[in-house]
Amino acid sequence: MITREGMKHWVLEALKNLGGKGRPKDVAKYIWGHYESELKQSGSLLYTWQYDVRWAAQSLRDSGELKPVHGRHDLPWELA
Secondary structure (H helix, E strand, O other): OOOOOOHHHHHHHHHHHOOOEEOHHHHHHHHHHHHHHHHHOOHHHHHOHHHHHHHHHHHHHHOOOEOOOOOOOOOOEEEO
16 A cells, blocks of 8 residues: 555656656646556545645655755756
8 A cells, every 4th residue: 555655656756757857747647647546545645645745756855866946836846
């Protein structure tokens, strides 16, 4: 079963498949398209997964795996 922490792997996978960078909506679309059944079986995570994906992206930025956005919301998420 997917966890909030496991969302990091999905974000990295999505970005790799999107050519190294993508908008949050494109990452969410990729995740839904590939992991809809897991999300539907995840219990309460089904209702928070898009928030959790954003949390995962911030955590990946903090660890240096994604490029920083310096508080800007108009930049795509990008692999470091």
